[in-house]
Amino acid sequence: MSESTSIQRVRPGLARQLHGPARALLALALLLAAWQAVVSLTGVPRYILPSPLAVVRALLDQRALLAHHALVTATEILGGFIGGVLLGLATALLLARFRPLRRTLLPLLLISQAIPLFALAPILMLWLGYGLWPKILMAMLIIYFPVASTGYDGLRQTPQGWLDLATTFGLSRRQTLLRVQLPAALPSLASGLRMAASAAPIGAVIGEWVGASQGLGYLMLNANARLQIDVMFAALVVLVAFALALYFGVDAAIRAAMPWHRDRLEASV
Amino acid sequence: MSPPGLDIRRASLTFGARPLFHDLAVEFDAGSWTCLLGRSGCGKSSLLRMIAGLALPDRHHIECTTSDGQPLRGRLAWMSQQDLLVPWLRVIGNVMLGTKWRGRRAGPTAPEARERALALLARVGLADKADAWPAALSGGQRQRVALARTLHEDAGVVLMDEPFSAVDAITRLELHDLASELLATRTVIMVTHDPLEALRLADRLLVLQGEPAQAVPLAAPTGQRPRALDDPQLLAHQAELVALLREPAHV
Numbered sequence: 001m002s003e004s005t006s007i008q009r010v011r012p013g014l015a016r017q018l019h020g021p022a023r024a025l026l027a028l029a030l031l032l033a034a035w036q037a038v039v040s041l042t043g044v045p046r047y048i049l050p051s052p053l054a055v056v057r058a059l060l061d062q063r064a065l066l067a068h069h070a071l072v073t074a075t076e077i078l079g080g081f082i083g084g085v086l087l088g089l090a091t092a093l094l095l096a097r098f099r100p101l102r103r104t105l106l107p108l109l110l111i112s113q114a115i116p117l118f119a120l121a122p123i124l125m126l127w128l129g130y131g132l133w134p135k136i137l138m139a140m141l142i143i144y145f146p147v148a149s150t151g152y153d154g155l156r157q158t159p160q161g162w163l164d165l166a167t168t169f170g171l172s173r174r175q176t177l178l179r180v181q182l183p184a185a186l187p188s189l190a191s192g193l194r195m196a197a198s199a200a201p202i203g204a205v206i207g208e209w210v211g212a213s214q215g216l217g218y219l220m221l222n223a224n225a226r227l228q229i230d231v232m233f234a235a236l237v238v239l240v241a242f243a244l245a246l247y248f249g250v251d252a253a254i255r256a257a258m259p260w261h262r263d264r265l266e267a268s269v
Numbered sequence: 270m271s272p273p274g275l276d277i278r279r280a281s282l283t284f285g286a287r288p289l290f291h292d293l294a295v296e297f298d299a300g301s302w303t304c305l306l307g308r309s310g311c312g313k314s315s316l317l318r319m320i321a322g323l324a325l326p327d328r329h330h331i332e333c334t335t336s337d338g339q340p341l342r343g344r345l346a347w348m349s350q351q352d353l354l355v356p357w358l359r360v361i362g363n364v365m366l367g368t369k370w371r372g373r374r375a376g377p378t379a380p381e382a383r384e385r386a387l388a389l390l391a392r393v394g395l396a397d398k399a400d401a402w403p404a405a406l407s408g409g410q411r412q413r414v415a416l417a418r419t420l421h422e423d424a425g426v427v428l429m430d431e432p433f434s435a436v437d438a439i440t441r442l443e444l445h446d447l448a449s450e451l452l453a454t455r456t457v458i459m460v461t462h463d464p465l466e467a468l469r470l471a472d473r474l475l476v477l478q479g480e481p482a483q484a485v486p487l488a489a490p491t492g493q494r495p496r497a498l499d500d501p502q503l504l505a506h507q508a509e510l511v512a513l514l515r516e517p518a519h520v
Contacts, residue, residue, distance in 0.1 A: 161353045164318075164321075167321075169367040
């Protein structure tokens with residue numbers, strides 16, 4: 001048992017004792033303090049940089065407005081995330097399963113990554129209108145590549161020994177892909193999902209900036225034009241909260257799906 | 270189920286432009302334990318992979334027939350130097366891995382397989398680890414789980430590629446005793462670098478030697494396996510075996 005204890009007994013420093021969310025909160029508090037200090041010391045007008053307190057006031061005063069737009073953006077982010085992950089995962093599985101597909105699909109995958117999304121957004125508006133769909137599609141496109149490429153890499157890098165076992169066990173190629181390669185790819189896929197979780201809000205907001213009648217991105221542009229900078233910051237705060245919630249939600253789901261993973265083992269002992 | 274013997278004919282393997290062996294013919298008797306030895310790079314592990322039907326990067330050919338005429342596919346179990354435990358299944362799941370991966374339709378029902386897995390874990394001395402994650406086991410324990418997984422396949426032919434070379438010397442001796450007892454009735458082909466291991470376990474020794482290599486048979490010590498470490502036969506045979514292994518590559 002000496003080997004297992006050496007894994008588990010990592011001496012925790014201060015940074016390690018704080019869990020992910022706690023660390024993020026600490027960093028946030030430091031940022032807010034610095035922000036308030038800048039505003040107090042320089043006396044910068046509130047239509048240039050509102051104080052954190054003014055932003056909190058805007059958050060409370062405009063909560064109905066913010067909630068309305070936040071719901072729209074949240075739908076876009078979640079829809080884009082789920083759609084992008086499913087599409088990326090399907091691509092990775094198809095690429096791993098069907099060799100001839102690689103020659104046609106891999107270049108397409110690279111092209112999808114090479115197109116600047118800002119350039120694509122107006123076209124999507126033109127085709128799909130001002131509603132939810134172009135934003136969901138933007139979010140999907142922005143996360144499709146990281147999910148597909150990390151998923152495919154993970155599926156391709158299954159240790160030969162496990163494939164040998166699968167062969168001597170008499171597994172079909174489909175069984176090998178779904179029961180051996182897919183779980184073996186989870187750690188690699190997990191890093192793609194984390195990337196996707198932090199990128200999905202960007203896609204949705206870009207979509208809203210290019211053309212929308214609701215959503216937090218729309219609200220920010222609108223408030224900016226009317227010099228309601230406190231409302232703009234309030235919308236930004238909500239957006240950051242969404243991004244963090246999605247990231248940590250995905251992180252928690254990944255940990256739950258991989259109970260054997262080392263950091264989880266440490267935590268449970 | 271009585272284990273089949275194997276008849277290997279016309280086995281050829283080319284590494285780049287160099288033929289490692291050509292037209293090799295070897296027979297493995299039903300229910301016997303054969304140890305395959307040779308210098309590094311002589312192709313003995315590749316020969317084992319060829320018998321198992323596993324992927325090889327080099328050009329190869331083999332004709333393999335069984336003594337009972339039935340196909341070998343589905344009747345062999347594979348064990349390698351790495352334990353190959355999958356980290357996403359608990360120990361019990363790893364022991365019944367073949368059943369799990371093939372799915373229920375293809376074999377015995379899950380409760381039956383589970384019961385057998387638990388019994389095997391008890392025999393390798395890890396009954397209390399059934400619900401542990403592989404990451405919590407030591408190297409020796411992991412290799413014992415791998416042995417239990419190999420036995421769970423209940424295959425007549427067991428192919429082992431240096432199965433005990435990654436564990437410490439004492440654990441290795443314990444694993445010899447265990448494997449020897451649990452695989453007593455199977456046709457075993459084991460690749461090993463360790464002359465002592467071969468002399469303790471084998472009914473028959475084969476040394477792959479020469480370029481292209483031939484399978485040179487060598488008399489194994491007599492008596493019950495696993496032979497005791499202080500068996501005087503072992504020392505005598507060891508000297509002979511090491512001398513043969515040290516011979517220059519050409520025959």
